[in-house]
Amino acid sequence: MTSILVAEKLSRNFGGIQAIDDLSFALIEGEIVALIGPNGAGKTTLVNLLTGVIRPSSGRIRFEGEDVTAQRPFEAARRGLARTFQIVQPFPRMTVLENVAAGALFGGAQPSVAAAMDIARELLEFMELAPFADRPASALTLAGRKRLELAKSMAMRPKVMMLDEVNAGLNSSEINGALRLIRQIAERGVTILIIEHLMKVVMSLAERVLVLHHGRLIAEGSAANMVRDKKVIEAYLGEKFARRFTVEAASG
Amino acid sequence: MQRWQQYAFFAVWLVLLASTPLWASNYIVRLAITIAMFTALTLSWNFIGGFAGYPSFSTAAFFGLGCYVGALSQRAGVPMVLAWAIATLFVGAFAAALGAIILRLRGHYFAIGSIGVVEVVRLLVSSWGSVTGGGDGLNLPLLSGGPNAVARIFLLAMILIMLAAFLTTVWVDRSRLGFGLRCIQQNEDAANMVGVNTTRYKIIAYTLSALFCGTVGASYASWTGYIDPTESFSILMSIKIPVMCLLGGPGTVLGAVIGTAAFTLLEEVFWVNFLDYNRAILGAVIVILIFFLPGGLLAISYRDIAGRVAKLSVWRKAPA
């Protein structure tokens, strides 16, 4: 069980605000980890740090043993660190196929545009987006665009995928579809870090949970343990949910 | 349009321009040279402004530098074509170095920076009188042979440069560079996240946008035999080129060619007839273009128009 992504004492401040404070954790290869916490806790900032969008004020990041603290976003992508955006970021005037091919061509280091398109077609089948292959990305519904984000990230042949609130704005059946896809992606060997607010997703998907509050890691452990953690309940979950979950868990 | 149709169109146009000495007046030959020249410049701009979507107004700087480096080389005894090559390389290197700095800016700031470059280069060239002749300009050795024979030589030169620019465009369009530039144009942040080395690609595009301008500048200087800072670094050129590209359709293979042709022909017609108002007419063309042809001439659905016309005639045939 090797650590594929390690954060060592990461800190980042913006002017007077300490967005991330002395954060350390490790992602084990192949696991699904959820990152939860109230709004403003620093979850997206953490992902930005891990993918090179911003640089930490102090601390190190290691990916597969290599020090990648100073990497730029495109280098992270090529190494196999993919992420999706909370507000989807497609290439609006390109077709769905071209969007996914972009991921394959650059992050996925395919040797030619044609090869990238082939990989893209396969992935569109997997993501159930094949009927839309030749439509512009801007024509998709929100659920479709979220799946496109996933497909684009998969095309990069990632080793680690960071999903930033991929379920925001989706209805229940769309969420179930997304969950299914995420599990299938994990089965392909991708390590997943998922930022989520929906506890049902966290519970059903995550083997381990990291809880962030004011930029600090306040709890870390299995989903079941985390729900009972006093600090987490205080900061984020609320008493009602914790009680309800414990009752439901007890009744099986 | 299919790929082969685009290439065929260009080939026909090129032959048409190249053959003008055989069937047309000297005035038309000169017009052909101008068209070839501006097409090369517009195709160049298309790399940074069309494919990458960065509104550059630096064309005049590259052209002007090409003029001067070419002229100075020739005056130092370098043979003409070699002087053009030197100018090309110099301008390319200049653009690469400049691009590394200026391409960090986006939107309006990049646009202004690119204009500022033209102004600064022009002012520097004007001031460095001992080398560049300052405001008095520079003379170059003229080719022997009458103006018509000389014109044919430069027609050939400009057409070859235009061809080179076009072939480069075709190559970029089909390559991963072109794909990446399109990604940058549509969503630069997403392009970064997907693994595009946006800095490198932008610099390449900016350098490509400069290379052929250098060659055109140097050969233009050789043709006219005299250059000065005001003409060589004219902001008006920096504006006309993007407009020509917008007119045809930016980011496409043929857009620059069609746009330049349409614009130059329009300009000739109006310039000849309304000399005093030629700027106003250019302005009016720009305004009309922006309001009514947002995607350029290539984006108009000709099938759409043909369909509408067909419907009209159907109406007319309806029984009384």
Added chain:
Amino acid sequence: MGQLQTLVNGIVLGGLYSCLAVGFSLVWGVLNVVNMLHGSLIVLGGYITYFAWHSYGIHPLLALPAVALLMYLLGYVMQLSMINRVVSQPVLTTMTLTFGLDLILYNFMTVYYSATPRRITLDLGALDLGGIAIPVDRLLGMLLALGLTGMLYLVMRRSRIGRAIVAVRMDSAAAALMGIKVDRIYAITFGIGALMAGATGVIFAMVYPVTTNLTGTYLGKAFVVCVIGGLGSVPGALVGGVVLGIIESFAGQAFGPQHALTVGFLLMLVLLVVRPTGLVGIKGYE
């Protein structure tokens, strides 16, 4: 010339430059449109003033309010009818459109007025303050310029329209949700921009020759002031204007007056790369 004299010259010049740039800065900051017409509007204001003086004997100070109103209306109509269509479009489109409009205005002015420089000679002499000489017309110009800029600042801070403009500048979507008619604010802002340009033209007509050859120079200076001082704010234009004035004054002394503009541009380029926000304003990444 003593350093102090150069400094004072620079400050006086700076006041004029602030007025020159403030309208341009506002339009850019609020509408996100670079108004390539700005230089020509200044010269237009100058021409109207000159001919009012030359043909009817109207003193520029009297002409000022009339010209200001006229230019405001011109700007308002221009924005509503044309610029509004492209306000949300990419940079290339808006800059090219305003440049096209500028070409038309420039051409008509050149044909109608010809490019021969016109001078209004007021013969006001110069003040001597402890060894520092200040030409009265320039001083008057600077005071007027600062006065107008100050008035604009008060309007932006205190009036409802001013607050609405600031709101639209910060976030036009949010402003629309608050019930602000964004289109109307755009038109008003552009009108103000034209007004300030015209007023600057009136003031400049008292100090400098009026000629279409200067439209590009004025536009260039407006750019530089915006980059130095930051976009969309009156204080920014003030800071930027004064800094540019002082720099030009010293650069002119050190390198000769014809290089003063080059130094300004070089400074602008350096600032764009190093600190696009300017000394006062918003981030320069769009």
